[in-house]
Amino acid sequence: MYVHVPFCERVCPYCDFAVIAARPLTRELEDRFVAGLLVELERRAPAFDGRRLASLYFGGGTPSLLHPESVERVVEAVHRAFPASPEAAVEITLEVNPSTLERSRLPDFRSAGVARVSVGVQSFQDPVLKRLGRAHGAAEAHRTLAACRDAGFPSLSLDLIYAAPGQSAGDLERDLAEVTSFAPEHVSAYELSVEAGTPFALARERGQLELPAEDVALAMARNLEERLAAAGIQRYEISSYARPGCEAVHNTRYWRRRPVLGIGPSAVSTDPPVSDQTPFGSRRRNLPAVVPWLEGIESGSAAEASPPEVFDAATARGEAVFLALRELRGLDAGRFAGEFGAPPRQFFAAEIDELRADGLVDEDADGSLRLTRPGRQLADTVFVRFV
Numbered sequence: 001m002y003v004h005v006p007f008c009e010r011v012c013p014y015c016d017f018a019v020i021a022a023r024p025l026t027r028e029l030e031d032r033f034v035a036g037l038l039v040e041l042e043r044r045a046p047a048f049d050g051r052r053l054a055s056l057y058f059g060g061g062t063p064s065l066l067h068p069e070s071v072e073r074v075v076e077a078v079h080r081a082f083p084a085s086p087e088a089a090v091e092i093t094l095e096v097n098p099s100t101l102e103r104s105r106l107p108d109f110r111s112a113g114v115a116r117v118s119v120g121v122q123s124f125q126d127p128v129l130k131r132l133g134r135a136h137g138a139a140e141a142h143r144t145l146a147a148c149r150d151a152g153f154p155s156l157s158l159d160l161i162y163a164a165p166g167q168s169a170g171d172l173e174r175d176l177a178e179v180t181s182f183a184p185e186h187v188s189a190y191e192l193s194v195e196a197g198t199p200f201a202l203a204r205e206r207g208q209l210e211l212p213a214e215d216v217a218l219a220m221a222r223n224l225e226e227r228l229a230a231a232g233i234q235r236y237e238i239s240s241y242a243r244p245g246c247e248a249v250h251n252t253r254y255w256r257r258r259p260v261l262g263i264g265p266s267a268v269s270t271d272p273p274v275s276d277q278t279p280f281g282s283r284r285r286n287l288p289a290v291v292p293w294l295e296g297i298e299s300g301s302a303a304e305a306s307p308p309e310v311f312d313a314a315t316a317r318g319e320a321v322f323l324a325l326r327e328l329r330g331l332d333a334g335r336f337a338g339e340f341g342a343p344p345r346q347f348f349a350a351e352i353d354e355l356r357a358d359g360l361v362d363e364d365a366d367g368s369l370r371l372t373r374p375g376r377q378l379a380d381t382v383f384v385r386f387v
């Protein structure tokens with residue numbers, strides 16, 4: 001399950017998520033928002049009837065702006081709606097921002113059932129953080145990470161951004177030294193992407209955004225992978241690195257096209273297949289803005305942005321390929337054939353041949369596919385071939 005919490009202290013100039021600046025988040029709005037989540041859960045749970053809970057992810061936005069008792073109410077309601085999987089402990093993750101976190105609340109988040117915190121550090125260099133428009137500094141990031149360990153969270157994930165404005169290779173090098181000194185179980189590292197409609201996009205149009213050159217960004221990505229691997233944190237997906245056994249259960253569900261129920265504004269659900277009607281499942285997107293979503297929930301009218309997108313076989317095949325290629329283990333031809341009746345080459349021979357010729361994809365004798373190292377650096381170019 002995914003729970004979207006759309007509130008942030010302030011909106012970062014590169015952010016294109018569905019968020020609003022809400023500081024302080026009033027108790028009245030928080031209670032109304034949580035009540036909306038519980039209503040939506042009750043309304044949508046029947047579509048996932050009989051399924052077991054594998055993971056619960058509070059993302060945003062800044063979920064750590066919520067009070068621990070609000071998080072606990074949602075956790076309890078989710079547990080009531082879906083029994084836990086007998087195979088593994090349920091992974092419950094909360095995204096945390098150093099600037100907004102009242103560190104005294106961390107033990108209560110832990111008591112509410114949160115076992116994994118994902119901390120939006122982004123960088124340990126104050127000038128880089130400032131240029132990113134982040135509300136926190138390096139000292140706050142240090143204190144937050146230490147407090148997360150003190151509160152006893154067994155799993156700590158840390159978000160990094162590289163190729164940020166004005167960031168040098170040396171800045172990233174220093175960040176990586178800090179990261180490894182904290183020994184997190186998991187790291188998510190994203191190259192800064194400038195999304196249309198954000199203040200960064202406007203600044204770039206005006207020539208006011210100085211980003212590292214492409215070759216510098218590529219060298220940063222290589223350094224990141226090598227430095228983290230040397231610290232025992234292995235890359236397992238385009239942007240994700242983990243110690244063995246600490247890979248994110250929740251994110252993995254998206255790459256493997258497993259059903260995910262998303263609640264809250266802008267949340268996306270991947271509904272499970274329903275016999276003949278939606279044999280490949282369907283996707284639903286909630287209204288992005290808080291108030292229309294809340295009003296839709298409270299009035300019993302639509303909280304979704306559009307009718308459900310029902311996957312046809314061709315769309316499902318394309319998604320199966322490019323989502324599986326995100327993981328380093330790649331696409332298993334046997335599993336693909338089990339779902340679609342034939343291995344990937346049957347449907348994508350021209351694409352596979354061209355990508356192999358360009359050295360971006362490896363193909364095994366049984367038709368299984370994997371990105372090469374250059375393919376990982378040009379992943380979007382590869383993925384678009386299967387859309």
Ligand code: SF4
Nearest residue numbers: 008011012015060061
């Ligand atoms: S803290 Fe994260 S979600 Fe909030 S505005 Fe900044 S980038 Fe967006």
